[in-house]
Amino acid sequence: AQKVTQAQTEISVVEKEDVTLDCVYETRDTTYYLFWYKQPPSGELVFLIRRNSFDEQNEISGRYSWNFQKSTSSFNFTITASQVVDSAVYFCALSSGYGGSQGNLIFGKGTKLSVKP
């Protein structure tokens, strides 16, 4: 069975601090995809990144960076120099790369990030 665990329920930081959101996944598939979504207070899920299981290169996009490690089944997300606008719930998600359920997202429970000025 596929599963995504986000052990951190809530994190609170002060603006300009760096923060890492953890994501651990379980799957028996050899081909799979990992995602991060942001859900601000307005409620709409915003896509941040997609990674396939064959690409373990870390990625950096501005203040955001992602660390994918297959050896530990983790796909962690770091925000550098956090800002108040980063306050949101962040979801990690997993989908299979083949079969009838390919494309279906399995979400973690989310981590609520609060960035205080």
Place this chain on the structure above:
Amino acid sequence: EAGVVQSPRYKIIEKKQPVAFWCNPISGHNTLYWYLQNLGQGPELLIRYENEEAVDDSQLPKDRFSAERLKGVDSTLKIQPAELGDSAVYLCASSPLPRPGQSNNEQFFGPGTRLTVL
């Protein structure tokens, strides 16, 4: 480019009443998803459409839930009759065809419909 459109944004009904939610995906996106999000939880898939075909409805409670996407564009999700436990946010998402060599693509979500059943 317009995003995924959902209506209504909020709905309050009495239990045992019917309710319907509407979703218009991003133009050109052939895959449409309906998700249910309970408070403090991640979204859970209810049904996935490829064009007008429901290719995965294994998580849809078929005794009271139904969905359709007749022309392969917009979609309606219905609950009849609604129960107290159906109070949640109903999210619609769409995605384009996967890129060559890929079997997955990112999903784009609408703002959701917040349902309250009294």
